[in-house]
Amino acid sequence: MTKGPVSQFIEHHYRHFNAAALMDAAKGYEAHMNAGGKMMITLAGAMSTAELGISLAEMIRQDKVQIISCTGANLEEDVMNLVAHSHYKRVPNYRDLTPKEEWDLLENHYNRVTDTCIPEEEAFRRLQKHLYQQWKDAEAKGERYFPHEFLYKTVLSGDLEQYYEIDPKDSWIVAAAQKNIPIVVPGWEDSTTGNIFASYVIKNELKASTVKSGIEYMTWLADWYRNNSGGKGVGFFQIAGGIAGDFPICVVPMMYQDLEWHDVPFWSYFCQISDSTTSYGSYSGAVPNEKITWGKLDIDTPKFIVESDATIVAPLMFAWILGW
Structure with a gap:
């Protein structure tokens, strides 16, 4: 495939240090896919509010990712941007805000993520009433689903289309729902929609x-991994740290050590984009080799770490993989 101008720029200019690590990791991802491997992408941080969907949705459509693990916030915030984009408020001078100015944002129903404020009424509440109906309908039928499955049902029902404020091709959830690719959402309870669901449980409106x-x-992930880790295996592309990465990567040592299944392949590619300080006991700051000691990666697993801002690095890597 002939590479486009963005890829040509990266290859010509990104020769050393973190730039070279980005290039090496992108080429490693591409090689893994070309050899028939599969890939998990994990999303921590506020990647959806950063509108990573503009490039991630195309990665999904072109089968460059087979499974995603993300926080509940990333699951819901892509859809919130889809239905309420024009109501978002950008605060470029967010570092200068006083506590009083932050309070004023709260009073005006804006929840700030760095320089971007999510509009509560248009984003949370528009989604809430349609999700609630999905929860209620499932419970009435005695059915149970994962958080992402409920969101897929809501998106695929068409009920939200009346609110669309961006091109749906830039929504990674829309792309994922249309492809029905699996999403693992550990710790969903700490998201806004998880909190909303909990409130209905407390009010005895839902179980x-x-x-x-x-x-x-x-x-579920253990079963998926066993069915998909043959051949070249499954790679692990981790954006930031935290539960979105730590939860799914543990499925391998869990099967090997706790279930004592000794035919479980290690993750066959690993890349982490993080600006976390290495050391201090943090998971986000752990170098890839530490994962060898936990039975997650093999000695020979291709390992990359790009110590930089994921909002800059991930779209560039996706551009290379997509040939842009």
């Missing part, structure tokens, strides 16, 4: 069991 749990995600 907690209607939404499947994290343990069920882990057991």
Whole structure:
């Protein structure tokens, strides 16, 4: 495939240090896919509010990613941007805000993520009433689903199309729902929609069991991994750290050590984009080799770490992989 201008720029200019690490990792991703491998992408941070969907959606459409793990915030915030984009408020001088100015944002129903404020009424509430109906309908039928499955149902129903404020091709959730690729959402309870669901449970309007749990995600992932790790295996592309990465990567040592299944392949490619300080005991700052000691990566697994801002690095790497 002939590379486009963005890829040509990267290859010509990105020769050393973190730039070279970006180039090496992107070429490693491409080689893994060309050899028939599969890839998991994990999303921590506020990647959806950063509108990573503009490039990630195309990665999904072109089969460059087979499974995603993300926080509940990234799951919902892509759809919130889809239905309320024009109501978002950008605050370029966010470092200068006083506590009083932050309070004023709250009073005006804006929740700030760095320089971007999410509009509560248009984003949260538009989504809430349609999700609630999905939860209620499933419970009435005695059915249970994962958080991402409920969101897929909501998106695919067409109920949200009346609110669309961006081109749906730039929504990674729309792309994922149309492809029906699996998403693992550990710790969904700490997201806005998780909090909303919990509020209905507290009010006795819904049962907690209607939404499947994290343990069920882990057991489902074990089955998926066993069915998909043959041949070249499954690679692991981690954006930032935290639960979105730590939860799914643990499925391999869980099967090997706790289930004592000794035919489980290690993850066959690993890349992390992070600006976390190495050391200090943080998972986000751990170098890839540490994962060898936990039974997650093999000695020979291709390992890359790009110590930079994921909002800059991930779209560039995706551009290379897509040939832009």
